[in-house]
Amino acid sequence: MKILEAAHVSKSFDGQQVLKDVSLSVNSGDVIAILGPSGSGKTTFLRCINFLERADAGTIWFDGREYDLHSMRGSDISRIRMRTGFVFQNYNLFRNKTALQNVTEGLIVARHMPKEQAEQIAIEQLRRVDMQDRRDHFPSQLSGGQQQRVAIARAMATDPEVIYFDEPTSALDPELIGEVLSVMRDLASQGMTMVVVTHEMTFARNVSSRTILMEQGVIAEEAPTQEFFENPKTERTKAFIRTFMNR
Amino acid sequence: MSERLIGILIDSFTKILVPGLLYTIPLTAISFAVALVIAVFMALVQFMDIKGLKQFARFYIWVIRGTPLLVQLYVVFYGLGQLGLLLPPFLAGIIALSVNEGAYCAETVRAALESVPKGQMEAGECVGMSYLQTMRRIVLPQAMRTAFPPLSNSLISMLKDTSLVANITVAEMFMAAQRIVARTYEPLAVYIEVGAIYLLFSTVLTYFQRKGEKALGTYEFR
Ligand SMILES: Nc1ncnc2c1ncn2[C@@H]1O[C@H](COP(=O)(O)OP(=O)(O)OP(=O)(O)O)[C@@H](O)[C@H]1O
Ligand SMILES: [Mg+2]
Numbered sequence: 001m002k003i004l005e006a007a008h009v010s011k012s013f014d015g016q017q018v019l020k021d022v023s024l025s026v027n028s029g030d031v032i033a034i035l036g037p038s039g040s041g042k043t044t045f046l047r048c049i050n051f052l053e054r055a056d057a058g059t060i061w062f063d064g065r066e067y068d069l070h071s072m073r074g075s076d077i078s079r080i081r082m083r084t085g086f087v088f089q090n091y092n093l094f095r096n097k098t099a100l101q102n103v104t105e106g107l108i109v110a111r112h113m114p115k116e117q118a119e120q121i122a123i124e125q126l127r128r129v130d131m132q133d134r135r136d137h138f139p140s141q142l143s144g145g146q147q148q149r150v151a152i153a154r155a156m157a158t159d160p161e162v163i164y165f166d167e168p169t170s171a172l173d174p175e176l177i178g179e180v181l182s183v184m185r186d187l188a189s190q191g192m193t194m195v196v197v198t199h200e201m202t203f204a205r206n207v208s209s210r211t212i213l214m215e216q217g218v219i220a221e222e223a224p225t226q227e228f229f230e231n232p233k234t235e236r237t238k239a240f241i242r243t244f245m246n247r
Numbered sequence: 248m249s250e251r252l253i254g255i256l257i258d259s260f261t262k263i264l265v266p267g268l269l270y271t272i273p274l275t276a277i278s279f280a281v282a283l284v285i286a287v288f289m290a291l292v293q294f295m296d297i298k299g300l301k302q303f304a305r306f307y308i309w310v311i312r313g314t315p316l317l318v319q320l321y322v323v324f325y326g327l328g329q330l331g332l333l334l335p336p337f338l339a340g341i342i343a344l345s346v347n348e349g350a351y352c353a354e355t356v357r358a359a360l361e362s363v364p365k366g367q368m369e370a371g372e373c374v375g376m377s378y379l380q381t382m383r384r385i386v387l388p389q390a391m392r393t394a395f396p397p398l399s400n401s402l403i404s405m406l407k408d409t410s411l412v413a414n415i416t417v418a419e420m421f422m423a424a425q426r427i428v429a430r431t432y433e434p435l436a437v438y439i440e441v442g443a444i445y446l447l448f449s450t451v452l453t454y455f456q457r458k459g460e461k462a463l464g465t466y467e468f469r
Contacts, residue, residue, distance in 0.1 A: 052369050078377065086373035092366035096388050106374025109384060158374060 001028045002061075003161050003193060006049045009058030009069060011041075018044050019055070020217040026162055026195060031188045033204035033225065034197045035240065036214035042197040043089075045214070046164045050086050051077045082110065085155030085163035090171050091147040093139040099126065099150045100135040103157045111158070118157075125153035129183050145176030149183055156187070163187075165196040201244045205229050213237050252433060256440055259427045263420050263441050267448065270337070270419035275406045278344035282405075283398070285349030287387070290356035295382075304353065311350035317411055319343045324415040340412040348405050352398060359394035360386065392463055399456035403449045410445075420444060 003026050011019040018041045026032060034042050047053040048069060049060060055069040062080050093102050103122035107113040113121075126132045129149035139147050148168055155163050168184065169177040181203050188194060188207050198204055204211055204225065211228040213220045213236065221228065221237045232238050289307065292300035311319070323346075324339040334342070363386050371381025413422035424441035428434045 050373065052372070078375065081373060082375040084373075086370075088366060088370065090366060092364075092370035094367065094370065094385050096385065096392065105371075105384065106376060109380050110375035110377075154374060 002026070003028050003030075004049075005061040006069075007059050007061070009045065009048050010056050011044055011048055011053065012056055013044075018217050019048065022058075022214075022217070022219055024049070024195075024212070024219075026193060028161075028193055029191050030193055030195075030210060031208045032195045033208035033211045034195065034214060035199070035201070035204060035211060035244075036220075037240075040214040041217040042214050043166050046086075046166050046195070046197060050081065050084060050164055052086075082158070083161050085158060085160035087148070087151050087155050087163060087165045087168050089167040091139070091144070091151045093142075093147050093151055093154070095139050098136050098138055099131060099142070099153075102139070102150055103154045106154065106158050121157050122153070125157045126150070128156065128186075129153045130179075143176060144172045145179045148172065148180045152180075152183055152187070156192075162193040162195060165194060165198070167197050167199065169198070169200060199244075201241075213240055252436055255427070255431050255433055256436055259424070259431075259437055259440060260444075262427060263423045263444055266418055266423040267420040267444055270412075270417055271406070271409050271448070274337070274340055274344065274409045274412060274417070274419065275402070278341050278348060278409075279402050279405055281341065281345035282348035282352055282401075285345060286352030286356050289349065289353035290360055291382070291387075293353075293357055294360045308350045308353055311347055312354075316343070316347050316408060317414060319347055320411060320415050336412075336415050336417045339415055340409070340417050344405065344409065344412070347408075348401060352394075352401055355394050355397045355401065356390060359390035362393055363389045395460060395463060396456070399452070399459070403452050403456075406449055406452065407445060 005023070005025040007023045009019055009022045010017065022041070022045055024032070024045075034045070036042050044053060048055040048058070051069075051072065058069040060067050060069055060072075060080075063083075067076055067080075093099075094105060097105060100119065100122050103125055104115070104118040107118035107121060108115060123132060123135065126135055129152055131146060131149050131153060134142060134146060134150075139150075142150065152163075152168075165184070169180050172180065177200070181200060184194070184196070184203070185207050196204075196208065208225045210222065211225045212222045213228075213234075215236060221232060221234050223233070228237065229241060232241060289304040293304050320340065320343040323343045324334065324336060327334060327339075367385050367389065368378070368381050371385050372378065376384070409419060410421035412419055413425065416422075420441055424437050428437050431437065
């Protein structure tokens with residue numbers, strides 16, 4: 001079942017076109033990996049479809065309705081955001097809130113959920129990412145990997161239709177990458193719909209159902225993951241896989 | 248030191264301290280509280296780029312920071328009095344002090360708001376909170392935490408600035424000291440004494456500033 005579809009998304013910064021007519025369709029249960037060299041527009045694309053950046057053109061279809069990304073109203077934006085999650089490269093946990101409060105905040109403030117109920121959900125989600133022992137810690141008291149796991153719990157708690165991940169492990173020390181990837185692998189196996197921008201080729205290959213290669217603001221190749229890695233169609237993809245797999 | 252002088256100093260100590268407790272402290276506390284409200288408002292309208300209000304805030308800060316507090320006190324008390332708006336001196340003092348301090352604190356709060364990483368607001372919006380909700384619950388509290396030390400310094404300098412209010416007939420500490428000097432002709436000793444009492448007050452404030460910073464330090468930003 002289709003959850004959302006972004007179509008013909010374009011975006012320029014200072015006259016330089018960063019996204020050129022990019023489209024993406026997401027079905028329930030999909031785990032989509034977006035790969036691509038630095039500067040190819042991956043982050044910008046995720047930010048455009050979650051309205052952190054206003055696209056110059058393009059549409060988004062969500063829950064039976066189509067919206068124009070450029071002229072979208074604030075109320076429509078909030079309604080869709082209520083049902084999506086976003087995990088940032090640098091976590092962006094609320095620095096003045098504990099791990100638990102980071103997770104309850106969106107439930108209590110944005111969804112007017114009673115505190116007890118919100119905390120119950122939060123504890124459950126923190127347990128899922130194995131952070132229940134640190135629930136009263138502030139972000140500054142947590143390692144990068146722990147912060148990112150709390151950030152994932154925060155995104156999960158709102159019961160989103162899809163979670164966007166923007167290079168969730170790129171800011172982590174190598175020894176902390178594994179714990180975050182393993183949490184994400186669990187989510188995927190439980191059927192969570194995810195769009196993951198990543199440089200972790202092994203993760204993309206083993207966990208994702210579909211893989212996309214972005215290059216200079218366009219989608220160079222999109223295919224079911226197995227096909228993408230075993231039988232790439234474009235020379236660009238072949239070259240990209242070769243460079244990354246040989247590292 | 249002569250016995251007479253010691254007698255004067257002991258006698259004047261309560262005569263200065265009482266107006267300090269009755270006027271200087273309330274004047275400082277009330278004016279600073281109002282100044283903070285003004286400051287947060289003026290900082291927010293600039294930070295949020297609200298048309299009209301932002302320009303008003305810039306104008307207000309420009310005028311207030313560019314003119315002496317003493318002149319502002321005179322305008323509020325004698326100037327408005329001429330227009331028939333005769334304010335009680337204590338109230339006039341509060342208005343002038345809070346409007347004055349508000350301009351300085353507004354700049355402090357604005358700088359603190361700008362120091363909060365953009366990602367904090369984005370994260371709030373991504374969990375479904377509105378801009379204003381995220382501002383109130385996430386960004387502003389962090390900014391106030393950052394602004395706490397400079398704001399405490401402002402509070403301490405404001406305590407000292409209240410002495411200017413003697414000029415508009417408020418019988419606060421400094422005026423009490425002036426009166427004692429007029430009676431006793433001991434300016435050196437009595438003015439040092441009133442200075443010592445200001446020092447006592449600001450030392451207490453500094454102590455609370457330290458405690459406050461420690462209490463807020465439960466979450467430190469990296
Ligand atoms: N706010 C901005 N202002 C100006 N240019 C920007 C902005 N954000 C991104 N860009 C530019 O847009 C291009 C695409 O950036 P983007 O961050 O989307 O790339 P990316 O694929 O996520 O790269 P990386 O793998 O390094 O994260 C880059 O050339 C970048 O410099
Ligand atoms: Mg990026």
